[in-house]
Amino acid sequence: MGDFHQNGKVATLHHFPTASAENMERILETYAQNRKITLILPSLFSELEQPALSNILDELSKAKFINQIVIGLDRANEEQYRHAKQYFARLPQDHVVLWNDGPRLKAIDERLQTLGLSPSEPGKGRNVWYCMGYVLSAKNSDVVALHDCDIVTYNKEMLARLVYPVANPNFSYQFCKGFYPRIADGKLNGRVTRLFITPLLLALRKLIGNNEYLEYLQAFRYPLAGEFAMRTYMLPDMRIPSDWGLEIGVLSEVHRNFSSKAVCQVEIADIYDHKHQPLSEEDATTGLSRMSTDIAKALYRKLAIDGIIFSSEFFRTLKATYLRMSLDMVETYYNDAMMNGLHTDRHMEERSCELFAANIVEAGSAYMDNPMEVPFIPNWSRVSAADYDLLLDFYNAVKQDNEEYGVA
Numbered sequence: 001m002g003d004f005h006q007n008g009k010v011a012t013l014h015h016f017p018t019a020s021a022e023n024m025e026r027i028l029e030t031y032a033q034n035r036k037i038t039l040i041l042p043s044l045f046s047e048l049e050q051p052a053l054s055n056i057l058d059e060l061s062k063a064k065f066i067n068q069i070v071i072g073l074d075r076a077n078e079e080q081y082r083h084a085k086q087y088f089a090r091l092p093q094d095h096v097v098l099w100n101d102g103p104r105l106k107a108i109d110e111r112l113q114t115l116g117l118s119p120s121e122p123g124k125g126r127n128v129w130y131c132m133g134y135v136l137s138a139k140n141s142d143v144v145a146l147h148d149c150d151i152v153t154y155n156k157e158m159l160a161r162l163v164y165p166v167a168n169p170n171f172s173y174q175f176c177k178g179f180y181p182r183i184a185d186g187k188l189n190g191r192v193t194r195l196f197i198t199p200l201l202l203a204l205r206k207l208i209g210n211n212e213y214l215e216y217l218q219a220f221r222y223p224l225a226g227e228f229a230m231r232t233y234m235l236p237d238m239r240i241p242s243d244w245g246l247e248i249g250v251l252s253e254v255h256r257n258f259s260s261k262a263v264c265q266v267e268i269a270d271i272y273d274h275k276h277q278p279l280s281e282e283d284a285t286t287g288l289s290r291m292s293t294d295i296a297k298a299l300y301r302k303l304a305i306d307g308i309i310f311s312s313e314f315f316r317t318l319k320a321t322y323l324r325m326s327l328d329m330v331e332t333y334y335n336d337a338m339m340n341g342l343h344t345d346r347h348m349e350e351r352s353c354e355l356f357a358a359n360i361v362e363a364g365s366a367y368m369d370n371p372m373e374v375p376f377i378p379n380w381s382r383v384s385a386a387d388y389d390l391l392l393d394f395y396n397a398v399k400q401d402n403e404e405y406g407v408a
């Protein structure tokens with residue numbers, strides 16, 4: 001909630017206090033009769049034990065504008081899958097739960113491995129990719145939305161605002177990204193967005209100069225938001241990373257395939273909180289440290305496709321430029337927080353910047369050692385070209401799992 005600023009690159013749809021959630025949901029229900037709306041929920045079994053997901057289901061149960069819900073379940077054994085089927089049974093919408101670790105979907109994955117097309121690494125991107133495949137195989141949706149399962153401040157209005165721009169047949173948007181401030185417990189959160197992505201994009205612009213792709217990424221108020229919606233026909237051409245590069249990967253694919261006129265961002269909440277991961281200074285394979293490296297690699301790969309040539313000198317300069325810019329921002333965020341009765345821990349913020357700066361170089365050398373190692377998954381068009389029956393077999397496997405282990 002705030003200004004009505006536009007950046008001239010990506011249309012920004014704000015949340016003014018005049019908005020009526022009830023009206024919007026009523027209108028959406030009529031749109032959803034012709035443009036069927038599917039929601040994808042990538043979930044870890046452990047999230048079923050948290051109160052956040054329970055509240056999300058309470059809210060979704062009242063969201064009449066959603067036609068179908070596709071839940072991708074990771075890290076669940078048989079007993080846990082059965083439990084998940086019960087857990088999600090209270091959703092009134094048509095829904096399926098993909099048992100990604102079950103024998104049927106593993107067999108599908110092995111078939112993809114034989115073709116050299118399996119998503120290499122486990123992670124959120126892989127889970128989302130399989131859910132996208134299911135949506136394509138089911139052939140019953142026109143709009144697909146996605147959000148995380150750890151949102152503590154969730155309400156159905158967020159989802160309504162996220163899908164509205166692509167569900168409204170009078171709008172020309174094909175893709176919509178959510179934005180909001182991440183604030184909780186008197187603190188500014190969103191550490192990777194504020195302290196890593198924002199200054200990194202500025203530093204890259206400074207070194208590379210005018211670059212249409214970087215300008216596009218900079219236009220997003222929350223480029224790492226896990227909430228986005230798009231027209232379903234876009235899914236077959238999406239080539240996304242299997243790891244934390246997912247959000248940047250999706251924005252990049254949309255940029256490659258569509259005019260920026262088809263893209264918008266929408267303010268979906270006045271406040272947003274979710275599960276926080278540790279910074280993980282000791283272990284680079286997890287937490288925000290891992291997240292920043294995955295994101296940097298995805299960015300480098302996309303810039304290379306855009307014709308940018310990298311060298312170790314480039315990454316060393318980028319590190320220095322980034323560090324200066326991020327430290328300047330630490331102060332700006334502190335001031336912004338203070339004026340709003342909030343707080344930031346300047347010492348921890350500076351330590352985060354130092355860690356992210358080191359990861360910029362780490363990701364750079366990993367990228368140069370093996371540029372093809374960045375885990376982008378082949379798109380579903382390619383899978384269908386390689387194995388025409390796979391999508392249908394995948395669809396049947398999901399259906400069978402849901403029937404066999406479903407609620408009696």
Ligand SMILES: O=C(O)[C@H](O)COP(=O)(O)O
Nearest residue numbers: 189190191192193276277
């Ligand atoms: O959005 C982000 O920057 C990351 O997901 C980290 O978020 P957090 O600082 O709110 O945990």
